[in-house]
Amino acid sequence: MSAAIIKLENTPATEWPEPLPLAGNTYEPEAYPLDALPQSIKAAVLDVEQATQAPLPMIATSALTALSLAGQAHVNVARNKHLTGPVSLFGLALAESGERKSTVDGYFTRAVREYEAEQAEALKPDIDNYQADLMAWEAKKAGLREAIKQASKTGKPTEGYEASLRRLEGDKPEAPKVPELIHGDCTPEALTFALATKWPSGGVISSEAGTVFGSHGMGSDSVMRNLAALNVLWDGGTHKVGRRTTESYTTRNARLTVSLQVQLPVLVGYMQKAGELARGSGFLARFLVAWPESTQGTRQYQEPDANMAGLAGFNARLTQLLNTPVQFDEADQGLAPVMLEFSPEAKEIWVSVYNAIESELAPLKSLADVKDVASKTGDNAARIAALFHLFEAGTTGTISGEIMKSACTIAMWHLSESRRLLNELQQAPEISLAARLDAWLIERCNEMGTNQISTRDVLQYFPSSRLRKIGDLLPVLNELTDTDRASLTSEGRKKLIVVNPKLLKGGESWA
Template identity: 50%
Template sequence: YEASQAEAAKPLIKDHKVAMDAWEAKRGGIKEKIRQLAKASKSAHEQETALRNLEHDKPEPLRVPRLIYGDATPEALKWNLAMGWPSGGVVSSEAGLVFGAHGMGKDSVMRNLATLNQLWDGAEIATERRTSESFTVRGARLTIALQVQEATLRSFFDRSGGLARGTGFLARFLVAWPESTQGHRPFTDPPDNWPALARFNQRIANILEQDVPIDEEGALSPAVLSLAPDTKAAWVKFHDAIEDELRSGGELYDVRDVASKTADNAARIAGLFQLFEHGMGGAVGLAAFEGASRIAAWHLHEARRFYGELALPEEQADAVRLDCWLIDYGKREKTSIIPRREVQRNVTPGHLRQKNTLDIALAELVESGRVRLIQEGRRKEIHINPVLLERGMQ
């Protein structure tokens, strides 16, 4: 879509460049004349009037759709959303480019996280500059979709000193932390066609081709989607059920920053479902919200698991990972006894195969009563507490 829009805009871009060159030449000529008159101590009233009038004739920025950004800095995002296309997304399967960028250094991370939060909220952001053009982001929308390795995210947390979560930046994300499927992915031939994916892509293409409501100042002015009465009742029930668990001692107390935005995210997702299925116009239906609320609740569950483990010291986190691997192995092989050599050869993640790391993790599990270490001669075994295999993880 971006490529086709850029191709179609090439003649307009050339015309705009010519218009800007002509405007800048006129502006430069008038300013030079004013300098000459000022040097000669003569009145430049006529030229000043011409300069003021010329400012009103400055060619408007040409807005060509650009939707996807990779590792753009928050400053670059603001500029592009204000002066270019007012809707975009930072989409990257290598989020180290984002979290490890210069703009996420310790000296600027708080300012830039606040900027991204404001863009997510659709807030107005004024940027004042002394040496270049000032601008204001108004009516823009930003999506962020990132895939990131755990080590990269831990490093970002360490460098940001807790700001990533304290500012509410991470709370705005829908977190998914799937378990690795390595070792369980036998080759299968792909299907001859993907009819559902083809229909999805066609629908997205149709939506992209619709006129975008952009006002004279370059801001988005989308129509407001309301909730049908039964949808609003369901949303209120969903909101209040979550709110009740945010209190001290509640199930969601430890992730209250994330949970407090879950109902908001459910409404956003429901709006997307409504638009995708029925287009603009009409209220958001109950079916759209029910699907959206299930997705939002699933991501909230993932956030609890994610932040619960990520908040642990590295040694305890390793113990949790080893515990999960041992129980999975025991259930799969129908055994509670695993040779240590088997663990050192196959445990994931791979850094647990290092002797010292494995020893520390095993010591944690022994202390908590989840395993016993048995040695007979040179043979070393790990005995899993049978209760864990019968009932699952406690």
């Protein structure tokens, strides 16, 4: 049902004062560079967009993280001979509940879930044999410990039993490696333990990231430890956990993909709780951020393509990657991925982008306020390029200049989104919301040929749950009235927001 719109205000535009700019800096969102995606991935994204009508940037980012999850165990990427690392991606979508991220993720991770189920079924006999062998081993160990205990009590020699116990420790059965790729909302410690002891490649895919950013594990006492663990996993480093009462473990040569959706108020709360660590640790800087406009309220039913050939091709390729045997390091049982390198043309493009970013990090330059994110953009571009190459050409050959150009375009778009988000987080809530409300009012008025909208319509249709009560709307609206961008009036019992016509298309001609 469309909102009721009050038609043109009688006050001539010439009687309105010149609107003042809102306090604080705001960055306009840029259109997602859809054409930068390889054609086969772009086709899948468009299929899912048609089926879900979810925000396009969120869909594309979900496709990238699904590819990361399927491919991260197979390849690393080298920016030069001494600068190498994983291809894993961290994705973060800022969106309200109901944007259908779970549905979108379901489309792109279908191949992963089917692969997990097939592997669990195929390895069930090995698991059963392992359980039987482990029970037998534990029984022998218990018997030897009891024999040592009884011999000690009676003063008999225990050397033979002790030697047998040492030999038995070396014969402990090893659990079969069963691929477990998708993890639920778990603590960083539970995640690192699973990567160390079960399968060394996995992903956290969640449309309710409040349980990650707002969990007990992210409390003030443990936030530094947990942020460090997640940073190490993104870097592909070694993470050690020493325990007093349970088994200690080391996560080494593991890979982690993260794809989260979080509402802005939850992220704001996390930033307040984590303080300087949230950015100082580099945790948020590692994410490919997408903060798209909501599509809720515009998603009229459309019959989806019955075949969804683009998505089918995407999942078929992921299935091929998942069924490709993973290479392990025999020394530590961690992953041993193939190293992908840049072609000379790709290296030239990557260096050019890297240098362009670096030149904007100086004080008063355009990226000075997001140095943490900008410093990771080159790394993310290399990761995306390697994943595109893996998707299209496998583990052979070098990354082409065309692929690198596409990857850099996408990485730079995410940098723009991070700058827009971090700018919002640094502003007072009333200022940032006022800027969003101002843009929404202007767009809606231009669409409907009016300069008046009722407060009731704003509370119902504005795409943020932060303005659902009149008590929340009024202080934000004050920012617009103080800058002569709008005024608040009444028509009977109805409260109306009147937008300054000078902000609207053809506003100066209104009479």
